[in-house]
Amino acid sequence: MNRKLDSELRSVLSNYVRYYNDLGIYDFYRRPPGAGDNPVLNLRNLKRSGGMPAAAEPDRDPATALRLIREDLGDCTRCPLHKLGRKQIVFGVGNPGARLMFIGEAPGADEDEQGEPFVGRAGQLLNNMITNGMGLRREDVYIANIIKCRPPNNRTPERDECQICSPFLMRQIDVIRPQVIVALGSIAARTLLAINASMSELRGRWYEFRGTKLAVTYHPAFLLRDPRQKKEAWKDLQMVMKELGLPIALRTAD
Numbered sequence: 001m002n003r004k005l006d007s008e009l010r011s012v013l014s015n016y017v018r019y020y021n022d023l024g025i026y027d028f029y030r031r032p033p034g035a036g037d038n039p040v041l042n043l044r045n046l047k048r049s050g051g052m053p054a055a056a057e058p059d060r061d062p063a064t065a066l067r068l069i070r071e072d073l074g075d076c077t078r079c080p081l082h083k084l085g086r087k088q089i090v091f092g093v094g095n096p097g098a099r100l101m102f103i104g105e106a107p108g109a110d111e112d113e114q115g116e117p118f119v120g121r122a123g124q125l126l127n128n129m130i131t132n133g134m135g136l137r138r139e140d141v142y143i144a145n146i147i148k149c150r151p152p153n154n155r156t157p158e159r160d161e162c163q164i165c166s167p168f169l170m171r172q173i174d175v176i177r178p179q180v181i182v183a184l185g186s187i188a189a190r191t192l193l194a195i196n197a198s199m200s201e202l203r204g205r206w207y208e209f210r211g212t213k214l215a216v217t218y219h220p221a222f223l224l225r226d227p228r229q230k231k232e233a234w235k236d237l238q239m240v241m242k243e244l245g246l247p248i249a250l251r252t253a254d
């Protein structure tokens with residue numbers, strides 16, 4: 001830039017660049033005056049649907065790319081959750097080339113303890129949904145959460161915590177490039193889709209999200225509290241299985 005930046009603009013730009021660096025985007029260019037609506041800088045990377053820009057993940061094998069994202073995350077202190085009792089960061093687990101990705105809300109106590117998403121009672125139910133319901137193995141899919149640290153007392157994640165943490169999830173999605181994403185529960189669905197709607201409005205249809213099809217179903221923890229909804233979740237899984245070309249036998253998601 002050839003003009004002197006005042007301190008406020010410098011600060012805004014610095015935050016802006018850090019945000020996109022977190023997404024793995026490092027190359028910026030300036031449009032000529034009048035060429036766009038942002039007078040300061042524009043990104044080479046275009047937006048995909050999902051309300052967040054697509055990351056420029058270099059062409060590495062997915063396992064290596066995921067490892068590098070984990071290294072970028074480091075011992076993260078980007079949002080307040082790092083000092084609110086988390087034991088460890090819960091990055092995500094599964095097949096780096098998975099066709100199916102599940103995204104939940106946040107780690108709970110068991111996940112915080114073990115460093116892996118969905119390992120408690122809700123995780124056991126998710127495993128049953130994957131194996132007994134869909135005929136897959138847990139290691140065939142990829143499982144992650146919107147945020148990677150346990151909120152105190154399992155409270156709902158704050159919006160700014162989701163906004164700060166989710167760029168890393170977006171990078172994971174862009175590396176894995178699943179054929180289908182299943183958002184587990186309303187917090188995950190609303191955060192990903194930037195839609196403030198009820199579960200009954202969110203379920204039962206497909207969304208386009210970062211070049212991938214996304215469906216919404218109940219969070220397994222909710223199904224543990226209200227098992228009557230399992231048959232509804234099974235309908236959602238069948239919709240996903242149809243999309244993935246998986247045989248739908250007389251299975252159950254119990």
Ligand code: SF4
Binds near residue numbers: 077079080082089149
């Ligand atoms: S929730 Fe995400 S952004 Fe916040 S400290 Fe943990 S890893 Fe960092």
